[in-house]
Amino acid sequence: MTSRLALATSAAHPQLHEHDLPLAEALRAAGTDPVAVVWTDPSIDWSAFDAVLLRSVWDYHTRYLEFTAWLDQLDKAGVPVLNDSALVRWNADKRYLLELRERGVAIVPSQVAAGACLREVVAGLAGEEIVVKPTISATAYNTVRGVAGSEELSRALDDLPDAVYLVQPFLPEIVTEGEWSLMFVGGEYTHAVIKRPAAGDYRVQDDFGGTAELVEPPAEVLAAATAALEAADSRTAPAYARVDGIVTGGRFLLMELELIEPYLFLPSHPAATDALAQLVAGRLK
Structure with missing residues (x-):
């Protein structure tokens, strides 16, 4: 029987982002039925789905209490969330960075x-x-x-x-060298990009004109990013993760551990798309 998978989106972006279309195709090929569903839609019977995969829930931070109440609702209905709802709650508040620092992860001083x-x-x-x-x-x-x-x-x-x-x-390397983003599927590294801000800006997001280039990280950057992910408060390896950081003074400093709905640069790496689809399908069996 085909598993029904809700791909959670937001009211402002009810359909899948074009970058998620290859993932939806890969999920279908892996034996699931992915359906884009707005997470705030009160008419949705979430128990009709075998799991929820968070994608473009881009308003969760402005509706935080509502978002965590929704996660509670999914938990009570016995609907698994990817990533795990407990991990998502932990990751939604950036104070997790201080916890990771206590676990030995080098972070941007905060x-x-x-x-x-x-x-x-x-x-x-x-x-x-x-x-x-x-x-x-x-x-x-x-x-x-x-x-x-x-x-x-x-x-x-x-x-x-x-x-x-x-x-x-403010670390000037964000402008001069760029910010690293390393993607992981099931705890395994898949690919990485360097993100750079537009001229005169410091924000690397494409919303502000930032760009990204597919690159291979040096061994020390990959090792530091892997260690940061392994230090996360997780019972099992996250289905997906993006580790953002910057190299300064020869050290990789963690800026963000993105475990909720990060852009994973999947169109740049079809193998990662397939790997994520296979992992999600496997966890639904």
Whole structure:
């Protein structure tokens, strides 16, 4: 019997992104019936599916409480989530980076601050170029960059909503060398890209004009990314993962461990597409 697989999307992007079309085809070839379903649609009977694969749930960070309640609903209905719902909850808040640091993973130096503490933390970094981002965010949402103590950054902080934030140094290598993204399927490395921002920007996402180039990582970068993924709070290897980081001072520093709905650059690597489809189909049996 063919397994029914919900490919969770968002209301703003109800159909599969064109980059996910090859994955849908590979899933069908692997013996599943993939169906694009908006995760916030109240009419959906999620128990009618054998599993949910998170794809373009790109609004989860702006509807976080609703998103976690939805995961609870899936858990109660006994519908597996890929990646695992417990892993997704853990990964949705960037404070997981501090946990990984305690487990020996080298991360971009990070401080957590909320409310009035944000101003205090920033004041303690006067003169340094920093980045401030919410711990629950995606695609540079409510992210600001500037020199601590400057009027410009102070005004930018005034515009930020009340939330919990990460405060990190701005690393110029993001502009000069680019950001690494390494993709994994079932814990096994498949391919990697270097992402670079548009001229005059620091954000590498294509939403802001960033570009990506398929490359092979040096052995030390692959080893560090693999170790970061293995340190994740996971009972089994994630079905899919993207490990983002930057090389500075000869070390790979983790920026993000993307385990929810990352862009996996699958069109650039058909073998990874097939591997993910086979893994998902295998976990549904």
